[in-house]
Amino acid sequence: MAVFATVDIDPNGYVLYCPCMGRFGNQADHFLGSLAFAKALNRTLALPPWVEYRFGEPKSVQVPFSDYFELEPLLKFHRVITMEQFMDDIADKVWPSEKRTAFCYMARGQGNDCNAKEGNPFGPFWDTFNVDFVHSEFYGPLNYDIHHQNMARKWNERYPPQTSPVLAFTGAPASFPVQLENRGLQEYLVWTQRITNRAINFIRNTLPIGSFVGIHLRNGVDWTRACEHLDHSPNLFSAPQCLGYRNELGIASQDMCFPSHEAIAKQVKLAVKENHAKSVFVSSDNDHLVPFLTKALKRMEVTVHKLANPEPHVDLAILGRANFFIGNCISSFTAFAKRERDANGLPSGFWGFPPNRTGAIKQKHEEL
Numbered sequence: 001m002a003v004f005a006t007v008d009i010d011p012n013g014y015v016l017y018c019p020c021m022g023r024f025g026n027q028a029d030h031f032l033g034s035l036a037f038a039k040a041l042n043r044t045l046a047l048p049p050w051v052e053y054r055f056g057e058p059k060s061v062q063v064p065f066s067d068y069f070e071l072e073p074l075l076k077f078h079r080v081i082t083m084e085q086f087m088d089d090i091a092d093k094v095w096p097s098e099k100r101t102a103f104c105y106m107a108r109g110q111g112n113d114c115n116a117k118e119g120n121p122f123g124p125f126w127d128t129f130n131v132d133f134v135h136s137e138f139y140g141p142l143n144y145d146i147h148h149q150n151m152a153r154k155w156n157e158r159y160p161p162q163t164s165p166v167l168a169f170t171g172a173p174a175s176f177p178v179q180l181e182n183r184g185l186q187e188y189l190v191w192t193q194r195i196t197n198r199a200i201n202f203i204r205n206t207l208p209i210g211s212f213v214g215i216h217l218r219n220g221v222d223w224t225r226a227c228e229h230l231d232h233s234p235n236l237f238s239a240p241q242c243l244g245y246r247n248e249l250g251i252a253s254q255d256m257c258f259p260s261h262e263a264i265a266k267q268v269k270l271a272v273k274e275n276h277a278k279s280v281f282v283s284s285d286n287d288h289l290v291p292f293l294t295k296a297l298k299r300m301e302v303t304v305h306k307l308a309n310p311e312p313h314v315d316l317a318i319l320g321r322a323n324f325f326i327g328n329c330i331s332s333f334t335a336f337a338k339r340e341r342d343a344n345g346l347p348s349g350f351w352g353f354p355p356n357r358t359g360a361i362k363q364k365h366e367e368l
Contacts, residue, residue, distance in 0.1 A: 047082050235252070
């Protein structure tokens with residue numbers, strides 16, 4: 001089924017969802033799972049906009065999926081269509097306003113209802129497309145793990161496309177963090193030319209000629225508080241990306257979640273030395289530590305850089321091109337960069353991991 005040239009109706013139905021948990025890193029994890037879910041059910045996936053929260057804005061802002069990623073690579077894996085095109089050209093034919101049902105595992109909020117539009121970003125997301133729901137459908141005990149228990153068959157038997165042409169979920173039909181089986185789908189997420197060009201121009205025009213190390217630092221106040229929960233949540237956020245999904249490779253530590261300045265400096269120095277790097281690129285949610293790292297690396301004649309006006313997606317595109325990358329094991333933002341580098345066979349490491357060495361550990365994706 002062609003997506004761009006025609007508006008043919010997919011007889012197998014559609015999957016819609018609100019990416020309503022967390023920021024970009026979490027939404028990206030959920031997207032990979034949702035893509036796998038749609039393929040397993042053999043339904044076209046409507047690509048939702050990315051939900052962003054901007055300073056001064058009282059409600060979430062919905063950014064079209066195609067602002068950041070190309071659509072053609074995704075079509076090599078499965079049928080997709082933008083949410084915008086679905087609503088403009090298809091929705092009235094298969095999902096008329098009087099038949100719009102919200103799908104959720106169980107009642108959400110007050111009453112026996114999904115309350116799909118209650119709160120932010122839920123309300124603003126669906127309002128972007130002028131969607132109101134007239135029914136709620138509780139799909140429990142079904143789940144999203146389509147890799148086990150013949151789950152895709154169970155979904156299709158309970159909700160055949162003939163009677164349920166659109167499965168519109170209140171949240172992503174996927175687990176967080178991304179399932180191990182779905183990590184490889186990252187290869188189909190390709191940055192738009194705009195993002196790619198900005199990353200390449202920065203590398204060519206700002207960084208000195210030669211290899212560079214990319215690092216990701218999480219050090220905002222909210223992250224400090226998150227790290228306090230490690231003792232009770234050893235698999236917090238994206239920790240499985242380095243520790244394994246059953247903690248078979250270790251237990252999360254404060255050194256991994258919130259490394260000290262000294263530990264960061266030691267690990268960066270070793271990474272610079274091992275990769276003969278001429279510069280370090282820093283991405284951060286708060287403090288890029290540029291003056292500190294510049295001083296720490298002065299004798300090595302290595303310069304430290306960040307984007308003048310940081311944009312997370314361009315940061316990720318740059319990190320994806322570094323000769324070596326060090327990220328935060330617990331962070332889903334790091335997880336995106338790690339998966340992209342894995343797809344291209346590039347080496348990465350994590351702060352404070354493995355714990356028996358403070359240096360930058362080169363971990364090939366085959367080890368995970």
